[in-house]
Amino acid sequence: MSDQTRTTATEQSTATTGENLMTMIDTEPLPDRDAVPAALYRLQGVTRTYTQKGRVVKALAGVDLTIDAGEFVTIQGPTGGGKSTLLQLLGALDRPSTGAVHLGDIDLARAGNRELGRIRAHEIGFVFQGFNLIPTLTAHENVDMALEPLGLGAAERRARVGEALARVGLAERADHRPGELSGGQQQRVAIARAIVKRPRVLLADEPTGNLDESMRDEILAVLQALGEEGLTLIVVTHDSAVARRARRRLRLDKGTGRDITR
């Protein structure tokens, strides 16, 4: 029986009579809740099929996956293997063709557009290979943009942006525009923008793909520090130096996934 099933069984038992509950406690002690890892994502039978000009591409061919809160997971695999497709499903940017994508209690496959939008705004931090910063805005303004949907006051926003830039080591560069920053620094601004909302998970698609080795190490150090603080990290990468830092490594090939950690 999985930990997940055990928790559910215990929760159900609390709905039974007091007498039944006592018997339950006598014979089977309640599990230590802290010892049960909380599943952040649960994917079951996930497929994603694209149809373009009559041609059908099965980008994901049946993925089952559980990711616990606080894990640092990398996803590797050949080009076209389905990595970005999977990340978009995890990021509530897309829905599967079939199957379930649970983020906590919510199945993203069944959630409406408004709900997906709320989840993207509040719960998911996304980092892309190409940084996607707005060139006319300063680092501070780029990060601040992510707080727009949260309805915070000006002072709270300023404090949060300052904190996020400090966490990626860019407190001194808040007034710089992207063109006045190195590639590694631009990607750190993009990470600050992703974490400023205090998301449940940081998703990154090839975050070091446009960077040379020293800048890659800069980004790796930032990601690793965030992971050590307890943030869940899911990183798509072609770079084995990045994957080596993760405690769990997945591989996606032809839309099928497997764990290659050991």
Ligand SMILES: Nc1ncnc2c1ncn2[C@@H]1O[C@H](COP(=O)(O)OP(=O)(O)OP(=O)(O)O)[C@@H](O)[C@H]1O
């Ligand atoms: N919007 C789309 N319309 C049609 N086909 C798509 C679309 N997006 C992805 N595909 C196809 O789905 C498959 C998986 O693509 P995906 O982008 O997930 O691969 P990937 O593993 O991220 O590859 P890469 O390493 O090159 O980024 C590919 O065959 C791709 O051509």
Ligand SMILES: [Mg+2]
């Ligand atoms: Mg991709």
